[in-house]
Structures are given as structure tokens and as C-alpha cells.
Amino acid sequence: MKRLQATILALLVTAAALALMYAKITRLGLPLLPNQLEQVWSVEAKIEFDASRHATVVDFDIPDKLGQYVRLDEYFISRGYGLNVGIRDHDRRAEWSTRQARGAQRLYYRLEAVPQSEDDPGEPSKHVPAPPNVPAYEEPLASAIQDTLGNVRDESANVFTFVSQTLVKLNAQAPNDNVMIIRNNLDRGSEAWVDRLIYVLAGASIPARRVRGVILEDRAANQHLTTWLEVHNGTRWEGFDPQTGNRGYPDNFLRWSVSDEPLLHIEGGRNVSVSFSVSRYAKSPTMVARARGVANDTFLASTMLYNLPVNTQNVYRVLLMVPFGALVVAFMRTIVGLPTLGTFMPILVAIAFRETELAWGIALFILITASGLSLRFYLERLQLLLVPRLCSVLVLVVLVMTIISLVSAKLGIDKGFSIALFPIVILTMVIERMSVIWEESGPGQALKEGMGSLSVAILGYLVMKNEHLTHLVFLFPESLLILLAVFILMGRYTGYRLMEVARFKDIVEAPSSDAKPHP
Amino acid sequence: MLSRIRKLKAAGVVGINNRNRGYIMPHNPRALYARVDDKVETKRLAIAAGIAVPELYGLIHAVREAKDFERMVEGHKDFVVKPAHGSGGKGILVITDRRRDMYIKGDGHALTAAEVQHHIENVLGGVYSLGGQPDQAIIEYRVKFDRVFEAVSYRGVPDIRVLVYRGVPAMAMLRLPTRSSDGRANLHQGAVGAGIDMLTGATTLAVCKNRRIEEHPDFGTPLGGLQIPGWPALLLLAARCHELAPLGYLGVDMVLDAELGPLILELNARPGLGIQIANGRGLRGVLNHIDAAAPLPTAPEARVAVMRAYYEGLTEAPVPL
Structure with a gap:
């Protein structure tokens, strides 16, 4: 019964951890391995103009929602200008201003974006736009629009096919007279053409809007924004190519803005130009996932340790690995049967090894323990009481550490300083226990247990230092639940310890011929 | 394997x-x-049940009483000092004989009264007890096997x-x-x-x-x-x-x-x-x-x-x- 209970508990705990990890991998795009880089798009808008020696205000439309992309970060580069970013009429705008500007001016806005991990079925528009009033068209435009829309209406089933048909008709190679009137010689790649389409669609009470966007293409310089048409069918917005009537958006279309306002408005400047350049580079995926999480504002994102201040994060990088050190100790003690001085002492020494690095760590550990032991043996002759004696050893441990640091400073070995990270209290206890074992069971046993602890510490260090593991646990702290399950199951292990198999050898096997006790 | x-x-x-x-x-x-x-408790229970145990000469609770051990072992040539909460035979001091002011250990080494006292103090400090808790020192009859x-x-x-x-x-x-x-x-x-x-x-x-x-x-x-x-x-x-x-x-x-x-x-x-x-x-x-x-x-x-x-x-x- 208890066996079943423990197994079920272990399974449940593991399942919960795996479910959470799976959700994080799929929804936030967290990588299981470190150093997998994700492609990040960087879009830079360059605004150039000549200042007119007066107060200058540059009002620039900057992206808010990026369509199929998520904003990681943005940078405003503008020397000598004050910056104000805000939302005006549902539109995010940056306003640079300065009292005085002279000569050619250059302002930059840079955006970093990554694809959304899951395809969103369009922007979930909570806000349904009211159908526009039918404009009071003038003749002959009025009849041209009515005729055209009337023809299309007979051939279409819903709003989107209606819009699509209308656009095909208005972009026809061989336009009829009505279409010619509507076209009014507008350049069909321009913003004015999209505005015209919106005006025409208003005749059928269809809400439509103009969208600006950047087509992402690596190393594209001096790009301009692409204007697109978006139509609302009562539940969601859908994009349409204003020149062909095809539904959808161009590939790699990063939505810049959905505003009717001009992209850029400058007070006190001439010869204004805006150009966009696009580049792609690789970035650490954890940063990307973090931004995705913040952008989506999900529960999952709240479980990310990146929400903590950086130095706290670093603490957790170490802290989260401690249970893995404990795993080594638990394994070595319950499965292998290696004796250690104290249960958690090897873990604490292993943590110190993280800072000192292995070879130095071992050397320093042996140095401190050896000098502590020799003092302890001397103190034994003074016959001091236990606690003051322990404290005297502690003082010596601290002094030895200080001396090592000072000597290594003289010699220019900076590794010597890292000794300060050794857990002094734990070392003091190690020294005391070793000396008691030394007296009680002889130096052999004391050294054996000391070495046993040291080797478990080294093993723990190697596990705790493992980069993949650190990465994994930091991104998925819930994976510690799996460890909990391992401990629960290990706690119910009743098999032999490996050392016992050797210990009990003589019960089942004929003793060796010389039959002497082993040393 | x-x-x-x-x-x-x-x-x-x-x-x-x-x-x-x-x-x-x-x-x-x-x-x-x-x-x-707790060996004192075991001894008490055993005596209550009529089971024979080595005679208790004295129990030392605190460091200031440590020197009293000499009074406790008066009239006994040999005795044993052991921690009340010891384990694995740790901290047991067997005195088999006395010569002038010296106490002779089982292995023939001679200890001064101060050295025996120090051992008792170590026992009281918890050096040999389970978990390092402060302990008591038992002074009892040495078995003549x-x-x-x-x-x-x-x-x-x-x-x-x-x-x-x-x-x-x-x-x-x-x-x-x-x-x-x-x-x-x-x-x-x-x-x-x-x-x-x-x-x-x-x-x-x-x-x-x-x-x-x-x-x-x-x-x-x-x-x-x-x-x-x-x-x-x-x-x-x-x-x-x-x-x-x-x-x-x-x-x-x-x-x-x-x-x-x-x-x-x-x-x-x-x-x-x-x-x-x-x-x-x-x-x-x-x-x-x-x-x-x-x-x-x-x-x-x-x-x-x-x-x-x-x-x-x-x-x-x-x-x-």
C-alpha cells in the first residue's frame, strides 16, 4: 500500500513537472539545450532632415502590435533630443523634441523582433469597429461605385470574398469606365490608393483600414514601408493585397502601424526622409522566450526566473543546483554506501569548488583541513572544553584562509582569493569530526572518510557545474519536482549498497586461502 | 558483481x-x-525489572562536577567512564588500575586525574554523543570478565x-x-x-x-x-x-x-x-x-x-x- 502510494506520488510529481516543462517549451519556445540561438530580426528606421534653427519636434509612428512578430526590444538613438513615447488614438508614437537644432539631423529607431511561437489566428479584436457611414459620393463617382459594388455583391458570399472580388475588379488589366473613374489615375502602390479603396468599401458599409508594415528581408537597406489593406468582417481583421485582392499578408510582414496618421511629422525641418533597413542575427533563445512571455503575459512567463533581479538570478543559478549535489550524496550513501563526514558537507564544499575551480579547490580544502587538524591535535593537549575548542579551530581556519589569500596576492595568483568562499563553519566541523574519528578509529579511518567526503564533493561539483543541467534547471525550476520523485523512490530502495556486496562477500563465497583479516 | x-x-x-x-x-x-x-535510563529500567547491570558509581551532569569523579570512584580500584548517549563504543574510558596518583588505562597508559577529568568534560560537551548534543558521563563498575x-x-x-x-x-x-x-x-x-x-x-x-x-x-x-x-x-x-x-x-x-x-x-x-x-x-x-x-x-x-x-x-x- 505504502509502496503504491509512494510510486503514485512520484509519478504525479513527475507528470506535473513534465507538463509544465512541455508547456514552456511549446508556448514560450524555451530551448532544452543551451547555446541554441534563435533568429532575431532587427529593423532600423532612419529619419533624416535638415533642421531650421528653430525648436524641432519629430513625431514618428512606432509599432505597437507586430502581427506575427513579437517585440523583444527597441532602442531610440537621438543625440540632443528629448524623447517621449506614448499612445495617441490607439497609436504608439515617439516624439523627439529639441529647442535648437542646426544642419543635417539623423534620428534612429531600432526594433528587435522574433516570430510568434504559435500562429495566432489573427488579432483577437475585442473592439469591433462600427460600420462606416456610406459617404455622400459625388457624380460620376457615386454611380461608378454603386455599379461596381452592385455587380460584385451578386457574385460574393461573404465580406472577405466581396472585398477580394472588388479589389480584383478595381485592379483589372482592362478596366471599364466605372473602374477608370474610381482609379482616378492613382498610383496603385501608394497609400492614396489604399485610402481610395477604404473610401470605396465604405460605400458597402465595410470597415477597412490602412496598415503599414516592413517586409523582413535580411540585409535590406533603404527599404520603405509597404501599405496594406485590412478589412473587418465583424469578428476579425483580415489583410488584403491592395494591388491584387489576394487575401492575407506578404511573407515576413512585420506590421508597423495601423494608423491613418502620417508616418512621420516634423515641425521645424525640411528635406525629410525615412528609410528602413533590416538585418537578421542570432540571439540567445532564453532572452527571446523571456520577451515572448512578457509580450503574451501568460502564467507561464511568471514562472520564469528572469523576472528576478539579475543578482538574485545568479543566486538561484547556484541554489537550484544544490538538490543535484544532494542527489549525488543520496546516491553515494544509499546506493553505493560511501561514508561521508556529515550529510551535506560534501555539497557545501562542492559549492565552494564552483568558485575556486577543481584543482585549486582540492588543494585549498586539503591545506585547510590539514592545518586545522594539526591545531586540533595541539589543542587536545591543552584539554579545552568542546565549544571553545571548536571556536579556536574556527579562528585558525579563518586565519589560514586569510594567509593563503595574502600570500597568493603577493605571488599574483588570484585563484587564492576564492578560498574566502569556503564554508568555514562546515570546515571547522569537518576538522573536529575527523580528529574524533582519528582518535577513535585511527588515522586510516579518518583519512578514508575525509577522502570519501572529498570524492563525493568532487562528483557533486561536476554535476552541479554541468552547463546543460544548470541551463535546464534555471529555465525549468519545476524540474526539481522530478528530483523529488527520484528521492521518494530512492527512499524506498531496500536493495544492497554496492559497498555491502563487497562487505558480505565471505558469507556466500569461500574465504580466500590465506584467511587473514584485511588491513 | x-x-x-x-x-x-x-x-x-x-x-x-x-x-x-x-x-x-x-x-x-x-x-x-x-x-x-540513554544508558542511564536503560540501567534504571533494567534494575526495575530485576535484570543485573554493572553498578553505577556516579553520574556527572555538568563540567563543574567533573572533578567529583575522584570522590565517586573512592574505594574502587578500577572503573569505566562512558557517555550516557554514546554509540559504537565511542568515548568509553576503561581504568583498570591505580598507581600512586595515576589512573592506568586498559592499554597500560597512565593518565593523571586532570586527563581523566578532561575526558569527562569531552563527554559532557557531546564529542561522543549522537548528534553532538551535550551529554552526561556515567562512571560505573568495570566488568571482570x-x-x-x-x-x-x-x-x-x-x-x-x-x-x-x-x-x-x-x-x-x-x-x-x-x-x-x-x-x-x-x-x-x-x-x-x-x-x-x-x-x-x-x-x-x-x-x-x-x-x-x-x-x-x-x-x-x-x-x-x-x-x-x-x-x-x-x-x-x-x-x-x-x-x-x-x-x-x-x-x-x-x-x-x-x-x-x-x-x-x-x-x-x-x-x-x-x-x-x-x-x-x-x-x-x-x-x-x-x-x-x-x-x-x-x-x-x-x-x-x-x-x-x-x-x-x-x-x-x-x-x-
Whole structure:
């Protein structure tokens, strides 16, 4: 019964951890391995103009929602200008201003974006736009629009096919007279053409809007924004190519803005130009996932340790690995049967090894323990009481550490300083226990247990230092639940310890011929 | 490796994990540990039950009382200092003689009163106690062991460990101090463990440092075939200890005093598994037999009979030397 209970508990705990990890991998795009880089798009808008020696205000439309992309970060580069970013009429705008500007001016806005991990079925528009009033068209435009829309209406089933048909008709190679009137010689790649389409669609009470966007293409310089048409069918917005009537958006279309306002408005400047350049580079995926999480504002994102201040994060990088050190100790003690001085002492020494690095760590550990032991043996002759004696050893441990640091400073070995990270209290206890074992069971046993602890510490260090593991646990702290399950199951292990198999050898096997006790 | 694991399983050898989870956890309620971990309490319970124990000369609670030990041992040429909460024979100081102002240790070293006092202070400070808790120091009668063991003991006191499972003596061994165990009868420290035939009370095999031996490592005297006097009485005494501390998995340490007969030295709530090597057989068989005999009789004599039934039914002798 208890066996079943423990197994079920272990399974449940593991399942919960795996479910959470799976959700994080799929929804936030967290990588299981470190150093997998994700492609990040960087879009830079360059605004150039000549200042007119007066107060200058540059009002620039900057992206808010990026369509199929998520904003990681943005940078405003503008020397000598004050910056104000805000939302005006549902539109995010940056306003640079300065009292005085002279000569050619250059302002930059840079955006970093990554694809959304899951395809969103369009922007979930909570806000349904009211159908526009039918404009009071003038003749002959009025009849041209009515005729055209009337023809299309007979051939279409819903709003989107209606819009699509209308656009095909208005972009026809061989336009009829009505279409010619509507076209009014507008350049069909321009913003004015999209505005015209919106005006025409208003005749059928269809809400439509103009969208600006950047087509992402690596190393594209001096790009301009692409204007697109978006139509609302009562539940969601859908994009349409204003020149062909095809539904959808161009590939790699990063939505810049959905505003009717001009992209850029400058007070006190001439010869204004805006150009966009696009580049792609690789970035650490954890940063990307973090931004995705913040952008989506999900529960999952709240479980990310990146929400903590950086130095706290670093603490957790170490802290989260401690249970893995404990795993080594638990394994070595319950499965292998290696004796250690104290249960958690090897873990604490292993943590110190993280800072000192292995070879130095071992050397320093042996140095401190050896000098502590020799003092302890001397103190034994003074016959001091236990606690003051322990404290005297502690003082010596601290002094030895200080001396090592000072000597290594003289010699220019900076590794010597890292000794300060050794857990002094734990070392003091190690020294005391070793000396008691030394007296009680002889130096052999004391050294054996000391070495046993040291080797478990080294093993723990190697596990705790493992980069993949650190990465994994930091991104998925819930994976510690799996460890909990391992401990629960290990706690119910009743098999032999490996050392016992050797210990009990003589019960089942004929003793060796010389039959002497082993040393 | 794997084949040896299989052999150990087949021989019914119990490992530490199995001992802890299968026997100690279910049968030894933690609340009762105090009765055996505190040797003063054990002594008190034993006296109340009419079981003989080494006489208590004095108990030292605090450092300022440490010097009183000289008053306590007045009139006694020899005595033993031990921690009330010690384990594994740690912290036991045996004084066998006195010469002028000096106290002579079991190994012949002479100590000053100040040195004995320092040892007592260490005991009080918790150096030898479980978990380093401050402790008390017991000063008691030194056992004058029976001459039968003289040829096989190096200095200290040989004792008899009986593993009592659910009140039934299950397995036993004679523990003999050696030079390398520093006169202590603890297998961990290098003492010899000699398996005892539960039916006859004669030693069978012997083990030292987990390896089978035939002769005492210091004297070269044979270790097999040694008859322990008054064996049925010792078994009964061991079974009765279950009433002192109803721990299902109990180690009872007894000594044979030349004048006073069998005495209970101490009880152990976590007896070790070396007894299996000393006897050349695993514990599982007898433990299963006892489990199958439940509900067990209340009379200690009847419980000993449960054990006898098991060993009489065994056809094969332990693995011979």
C-alpha cells in the first residue's frame, strides 16, 4: 500500500513537472539545450532632415502590435533630443523634441523582433469597429461605385470574398469606365490608393483600414514601408493585397502601424526622409522566450526566473543546483554506501569548488583541513572544553584562509582569493569530526572518510557545474519536482549498497586461502 | 558483481537499506529510542525489572562536577567512564588500575586525574554523543570478565551481542577485543566477531574487519568451538530485554562477569549487520520465521522456543571454515 502510494506520488510529481516543462517549451519556445540561438530580426528606421534653427519636434509612428512578430526590444538613438513615447488614438508614437537644432539631423529607431511561437489566428479584436457611414459620393463617382459594388455583391458570399472580388475588379488589366473613374489615375502602390479603396468599401458599409508594415528581408537597406489593406468582417481583421485582392499578408510582414496618421511629422525641418533597413542575427533563445512571455503575459512567463533581479538570478543559478549535489550524496550513501563526514558537507564544499575551480579547490580544502587538524591535535593537549575548542579551530581556519589569500596576492595568483568562499563553519566541523574519528578509529579511518567526503564533493561539483543541467534547471525550476520523485523512490530502495556486496562477500563465497583479516 | 548480489539474496543477507526500511522503521518506534540511547535510563529500567547491570558509581551532569569523579570512584580500584548517549563504543574510558596518583588505562597508559577529568568534560560537551548534543558521563563498575575468554581477548571486555527480533533472540555473536580495536568490542573498530550456535552456545565461525578468520589476530588462538557458559540463561536474559524497551529490532549487549554472572551492558536500537558475517548466514531466514510465528508468545521462555524451532529445523550448517 505504502509502496503504491509512494510510486503514485512520484509519478504525479513527475507528470506535473513534465507538463509544465512541455508547456514552456511549446508556448514560450524555451530551448532544452543551451547555446541554441534563435533568429532575431532587427529593423532600423532612419529619419533624416535638415533642421531650421528653430525648436524641432519629430513625431514618428512606432509599432505597437507586430502581427506575427513579437517585440523583444527597441532602442531610440537621438543625440540632443528629448524623447517621449506614448499612445495617441490607439497609436504608439515617439516624439523627439529639441529647442535648437542646426544642419543635417539623423534620428534612429531600432526594433528587435522574433516570430510568434504559435500562429495566432489573427488579432483577437475585442473592439469591433462600427460600420462606416456610406459617404455622400459625388457624380460620376457615386454611380461608378454603386455599379461596381452592385455587380460584385451578386457574385460574393461573404465580406472577405466581396472585398477580394472588388479589389480584383478595381485592379483589372482592362478596366471599364466605372473602374477608370474610381482609379482616378492613382498610383496603385501608394497609400492614396489604399485610402481610395477604404473610401470605396465604405460605400458597402465595410470597415477597412490602412496598415503599414516592413517586409523582413535580411540585409535590406533603404527599404520603405509597404501599405496594406485590412478589412473587418465583424469578428476579425483580415489583410488584403491592395494591388491584387489576394487575401492575407506578404511573407515576413512585420506590421508597423495601423494608423491613418502620417508616418512621420516634423515641425521645424525640411528635406525629410525615412528609410528602413533590416538585418537578421542570432540571439540567445532564453532572452527571446523571456520577451515572448512578457509580450503574451501568460502564467507561464511568471514562472520564469528572469523576472528576478539579475543578482538574485545568479543566486538561484547556484541554489537550484544544490538538490543535484544532494542527489549525488543520496546516491553515494544509499546506493553505493560511501561514508561521508556529515550529510551535506560534501555539497557545501562542492559549492565552494564552483568558485575556486577543481584543482585549486582540492588543494585549498586539503591545506585547510590539514592545518586545522594539526591545531586540533595541539589543542587536545591543552584539554579545552568542546565549544571553545571548536571556536579556536574556527579562528585558525579563518586565519589560514586569510594567509593563503595574502600570500597568493603577493605571488599574483588570484585563484587564492576564492578560498574566502569556503564554508568555514562546515570546515571547522569537518576538522573536529575527523580528529574524533582519528582518535577513535585511527588515522586510516579518518583519512578514508575525509577522502570519501572529498570524492563525493568532487562528483557533486561536476554535476552541479554541468552547463546543460544548470541551463535546464534555471529555465525549468519545476524540474526539481522530478528530483523529488527520484528521492521518494530512492527512499524506498531496500536493495544492497554496492559497498555491502563487497562487505558480505565471505558469507556466500569461500574465504580466500590465506584467511587473514584485511588491513 | 550481479551474480554475487544474487547469491547474497539467496543466502538471505539483509543490507542496511533493508534493515532500516524493513525492520527498524516498522518495528522501532522513535519514542522508545530514548530508553536505549540513554544508558542511564536503560540501567534504571533494567534494575526495575530485576535484570543485573554493572553498578553505577556516579553520574556527572555538568563540567563543574567533573572533578567529583575522584570522590565517586573512592574505594574502587578500577572503573569505566562512558557517555550516557554514546554509540559504537565511542568515548568509553576503561581504568583498570591505580598507581600512586595515576589512573592506568586498559592499554597500560597512565593518565593523571586532570586527563581523566578532561575526558569527562569531552563527554559532557557531546564529542561522543549522537548528534553532538551535550551529554552526561556515567562512571560505573568495570566488568571482570569470565576467564573462559581470557585466551581470546586483547585487554578490553569481550561481550555477547544477541539480536532480538520481536522479543525472540534471532542471532548472536561473541565480540572479542583486539589490539587494533584498542580493547573495544566493536566490530567497526576491528574487534573479532565470533558466530554462536544458537542451540548449543558454542562459537562457530569468526570474522574480523568483515573477513572470515580462524584464529585470534593477536594471539593465534582458535576461535571456533568455544563454549559460552550458561548459554540458556543468556538467551532468556536477552529475550527479557524486549520488555525493558519493546523495540522490535533490538541489539542486546551482555557480559559474563566472573563474580556477578551475566550483566546487561547496553541495548542498541540500530544493531549492525556484521553479525551475519560472523555467523556465515543471512538474517532473513530467522526473521521470516519469527514473522510467521506471530502472534508471538508473551513468556520469554516460549519466545526462545520459537527461535529453537527455527534452528532445529535447519538442515544445513553455516558455511564451514
